[in-house]
Amino acid sequence: MNEISRIGQDPKPDTQEADALLPQNIEAEQQLLGAILTNNEVYDRIAQIIKPEHFYEPVHQRIFTRAMERITKNALASPVTLKPFFEDDEGIKELGGVQYLVRLAGAAISSFAARDYAQLIYEMHQRRELIKLGGDIAAKARAYDVDLEPAEQITQAEQQLYKLAETGGATTGFQSFLSAVTDAVRVANAAYQRDGGLAGVSTGLIDLDKKLGGLHRSDLLILAGRPSMGKTSLATNIAFNVAKAYKRGKKPDGTEGAVNGGVVGFFSLEMSAEQLAARILSEAAEVPSENIRRGDMTEAEFRRFVDAAKQLESCPLFIDDTPALPIAQVAARARRLKREHGLDVLMVDYLQLLRGHGRTDNRVQEIAEISMGLKAIAKELDIPVVALSQLSRQVESRDDKRPQLSDLRESGSIEQDADVVMFVFREEYYVEREKPSDDRLDEMAAWQERMERLHGRAEVIIGKQRHGPIGSVDLSFEGRFTRFGNLIQPWQNGADQRDEY
Structure with a gap:
């Protein structure tokens, strides 16, 4: 005693x-x-x-x-x-x-x-x-x-x-400028030593990495777009690229962890885990996603599909498809995943399908609570959080369909809390619906020329970035495989784009 x-x-x-x-x-x-x-x-x-x-x-x-x-x-x-x-x-x-x-x-x-x-x-x-x-x-x-x-x-x-x-560990109080400078130099050195000069986790999309510097720890990144723009496809592509590149080892600060790529947690509140996996397999196996759904595959395609599934078995990509999750449960499950398997990037598809803590009729207030909660998760777990978001319908009423920050749906707090706001935009989607009638030959010729120019192209518009420039990044888009990729420029003549950087 x-x-x-x-x-x-x-x-x-x-x-x-x-x-x-x-x-x-x-x-x-x-x-x-x-x-x-x-x-x-x-x-x-x-x-x-x-x-x-x-x-x-x-x-x-x-x-x-x-x-x-x-x-x-x-x-x-x-x-x-x-x-x-x-x-x-x-x-x-x-x-x-x-x-x-x-x-x-x-x-x-x-x-x-x-x-x-x-x-x-x-x-x-x-x-x-x-x-x-x-x-x-x-x-x-x-x-x-x-x-x-x-x-x-x-x-x-x-x-x-x-x-x-x-409690007891969250408040660090003041630190000396020397300590802050040392941390900044450590981050810069990691970027200098890493291939591609990235301070954050690579998205696997070279031009996007060049603009963002990768996905940075403790950042909340909003990926927004109208329906059918491909925001879920882009999110799954990034998640797959990060998980596929995962390598564990000793980091510059001496701790064990991801030295390349990372462990990815994916909250899929709209699609089931099976549907999300099918999208990723469609990209990896280069088999059209609609063929996978129907089971309409040739023997060669099915063999590629199975081989891709085997290769992806060890991919550290974890999917949670529970619908209508409260933000508190998202935080709790993310903490648990980090404790049990590690966690380097968190994806949420999509923000408006989450719920706040209480029962409130004020949707704007609830969205504000959710966006603040996602930012808190990013800071607490020291990981980038990529959250998808819907855009309001006012985009459709404008002649120029390129989205703007004011189009973020239901709350200005999303723009306020986010470190980066990106919009997925495919002009081809809108031009395709402007097809003139067959008897208007001049207009048809102009439309076909415009469609050829826009076919297979997408744009990621960076509308806000706290620590870097805003602007646009051009990507390729293969709708059959729901895959975004690096856009090879005409002057590159098919050369590997990595050589350019």
């Missing part, structure tokens, strides 16, 4: 049994408080680690709170200055009165050990919270609440666990 040692006092018998049930270290609390009361500068070293509620002994919580209040006001916190606050404190009286403050100061540890003691106290608090959380989960599971289904209880439990894991 872990005995509570109170300086100058014997532990009470009725507290020993309770104390034995919960992790605690009263001696560490006493000695840390003593260090703070003898040298107030110690507080600055441990303020980011522990808070008053992390102390097990209620008296120690009150002493720490009073000391913290005085120190943050640039006033001295010592046994003498704190004495008036505790003369009527019943807890202090049980420990021998205000002389307990003097005994704490006498038991002070060296200021160099303060952080270690603070960390120990914090870890004990974490253990007690885990025990409490386990009890709460068990109690809720026993209670048959019709409004709280088991799946929802699991989600709530995950949220509470991760909230507990994040």
Whole structure:
């Protein structure tokens, strides 16, 4: 049994049994408080680690709170200055009165050990919270609440666990400019050493990588477009390219992880996992997607299809096709995937199909909550998040169908929260629907010439980029295989485009 040692006092018998049930270290609390009361500068070293509620002994919580209040006001916190606050404190009286403050100061540890003691106290608090959380989960599971289904209880439990894991480590406070510069140089060096000069994860599309510098960690990228523009196809192409290029090894900072490509998580709220896999296989095997759906394949095509499926078995691409997910569950499932398999890029198809935390009739407010939640996931997990988004119908009413930032549907917060906003645009789609009648020969000739020029071409319009230029990127598009690719320019004469960079 872990005995509570109170300086100058014997532990009470009725507290020993309770104390034995919960992790605690009263001696560490006493000695840390003593260090703070003898040298107030110690507080600055441990303020980011522990808070008053992390102390097990209620008296120690009150002493720490009073000391913290005085120190943050640039006033001295010592046994003498704190004495008036505790003369009527019943807890202090049980420990021998205000002389307990003097005994704490006498038991002070060296200021160099303060952080270690603070960390120990914090870890004990974490253990007690885990025990409490386990009890709460068990109690809720026993209670048959019709409004709280088991799946929802699991989600709530995950949220509470991760909230507990994040406390104490989320706030880093100020860092020196030297530290910030060192991080910036490390990123630039990684880009310099990597093929193609990318700081982020390569999309596999060279011209797009050149414009974006790859997919950067902690960025929220919005990929928007009207229906039939191919935004889901582009998202699956990028996801496949990243997963296909995955290589694990030692990163420049010495940690183990993806040195090329990455592990991809794909939330497909519109299409089933099977449909999404068929699209990826269509691209990899070069078999038209409609033929795959109908089973209308030649023997050679079916052989390519099966071979592609075998090659992709080991691809680190994970698909979740649960419909109408709340943003909280997206965060919880992404955290779980990162913990179990790693996670380097997260794709969401598409943003408007997610749900917010509460039940609200204000759709604009709900979309704002979702976009902020996606940005929070990107920062928390330190990964790029690519979220697809619908555009409003006002695009169709304009002569120039190229989308703009103002076309983002239902909320301006999407534009505000995003680090990059991209639009997929295929002019061929609109021109194809302007076909003149066969008897208008001149117009038909002009239309055919325009269709030939636009056939198999797509455009990604970068409407916003926090850390780079805006503009357009031309891509090739093969509708049969739902595949976007690098557009070979006329002056390249079929040469590999990688040689140009």
